[in-house]
Amino acid sequence: MPLDFQGDLNPQQLRAVEKCKGPCLVLAGAGSGKTRVITYKLAYLITKRGIAPSHIMAVTFTNKAAGEMRSRVDVLIGTDLSRKGLWIGTFHSLCGRILREQIEKLGLGYTNRFVIIDEDDRTRLVRQVLKELNMDPKTYEPQKIVYRISDAKSNLVGPEELSDYGYSYIEKATATVYKLYQKRLQQGNLLDFDDLIALVIRLFDKCPEVEEYYGSKFEHVLVDEYQDVNKMQYELVKRLSKTHGNVTVVGDDDQSIYAFRGANSKLILGFEKDYPGAMVVKLEQNYRSTQSILDAANSLVARNRTRFAKKLWTDNGTGTPVHLFEALTPEEEASFVASSIDALVRGGADPRDMAVIYRMNSQSRVIEEALLASNIPYQIVGGLKFYQRQEVKDVLAYLRLGFNPSDNLAFERAVSRPSRGFGDKSLSELKQLAAEHGTSWFMALPEWVGQAKAGKTKDKLEAFVDLIVHIGAAGESAISAANLVFASSGLLEQYSDEGEEGDFERQSRRENLGEFMRTVDEFDRMSEDCSLGAYLSQVALIQDQDSMKPGTGTGVLLITAHSAKGLEFSDVFVVGAEEGVFPHRRALDSSADIEEERRLFYVACTRARKELSITYCTQRTSYYGSGFQEPSRFIKEMELTREKVAGVSSRERPELIEGDTVMHNIFGTGKVLEVFYDGNNQYVVIDFKKVGIKKLATQYAQLKKV
DNA sequence: TTGCAAGGGATTTTT
């Protein structure tokens, strides 16, 4: 079918697509066809403007988004055309690609055999560094330090610059740790996620000709989810588009929910200033939800102060009012959700097109139990990602070490799994030796083994050295390297059948290893470059194996609001809409944090196409004790007046407001004079016709609205 | 060295 830009796009979308010269900001509300704009713009540039695909860069944040964009472009203009050198990918993967070609020009000792480490390794490295510096990890929490280092890096603050700040003890500690941490990374030829981008910018600073090269190679730069960029990503985009200014960014400031990770939504708000003469297009027509849902969502997010004014509208019709349900306990809430879903399914709805969205992963358990009891198929997103699993990381450690023998993190893991009688004591001896020679731990190992007295440990370690060397030599192909690990590492045997039957964990680990082998096999068949190096850099940037494509699930999706961004469902249940849960209690005392929680709630609600149900509990028990909850302020802010709310509480305890006429079992009818709270309890003052004015706790009084 | 048990801490998490 021929590409029909006029027919497929609405006027605003078309404007953004046809704007080829100069900067362009597309403010795309939820469900307004943002991906469509990017993909059509790519197609437009290539087919209508004759831009070579290799001169275009399209950047996203997730592999899933990148993959989706790629396949949609394929559909629009055909695979042959779009595969010809078009750079579509995540910030991290594209920067990784640049560094793979250019990192040696940095002159910091990195080589193009660098390995990318994940969150987990990053924390472990900080732990190692703390130990080395004799700093107590209890006083200096590794997580916090990791967070601070990451924050510094993403603001382009180097290890030397940070020491100048150091006010609080943790800041001083961070500065100290940061320096050694970065040194260890360099020595190990390792890059953390932030380095991928930060080092590209350092490279541009150091070698202007490299910056120039990429700046002129990419005549057009397109960025998705621009509200989520942090300072260094922003800087990268700016550098790449410096000469030509052909930059298109698409985003929604109302869906900025990653500030806690350094995303800075002020950057999208300042786009017009940063890129003078920018065209600004607002996409406000929503193609996803009903007007009822949008009204509620609009009213909610309009309370935020720092935002571009936007108001979503739709042709989809009013639809059913938003449902609101008050439960006594999380269990009751869960059973309400389960029975509602059950009713929908009986009515012919597809559970795979529904989602239960919550603030915290810990809320999933109760829901899961209720769905289980009702025999409703479900799927939980979150928990341990495939490549984070111990057994998978173990295999990867062998591969990494074979590829890059300087990788001490991989060494530490591989050498102890399976156990070879090489523990803490031996390791510190080895470290000593390595330090003397100025080599990595693995490279010092043969000497250490040479000094060791004969025995099982010695034999095992000799075999280990042998294996790693072989992996390195087989390194031209990922699959042969992986086969070596499976054949000789002894990892597989750890999870073999012997021992207690029905060991669930063991079995699942075995299955994961099998799955791992399948992914290597697939990589071998599908990739142009099947080398171990290519494999490792791909794997490092993919966190979840089973990326959640709509419709591929097996049942109702249980998911956090964060992970739900970008997805849509026919029916959505947002649970735990309580003060302290959603908004989260850690956000309560900062207005900036509350605004982010509000956006998060907005994201959750705008996932729904047809029906949105919001539920909350009045009593919730958590680890810090049980307590009474107030409904989330966001419920009020959505202005769900009773006429607009369907399906109230099972207990028939409607929210009361001043002026309501109510019915009490004993006192008869009366008028509500006042609603107030004392602690966590809600009270009403009612003027009863027969008995006069009474103060009642709504929780206990059986009140019916008349 | 390693495995197990008790204790402390507990948002969210694209890469």
Add this chain to the structure above:
DNA sequence: TCCCTTGCAA
């Protein structure tokens, strides 16, 4: 309530 880290015993 649950999970991860740490400390202790075999």
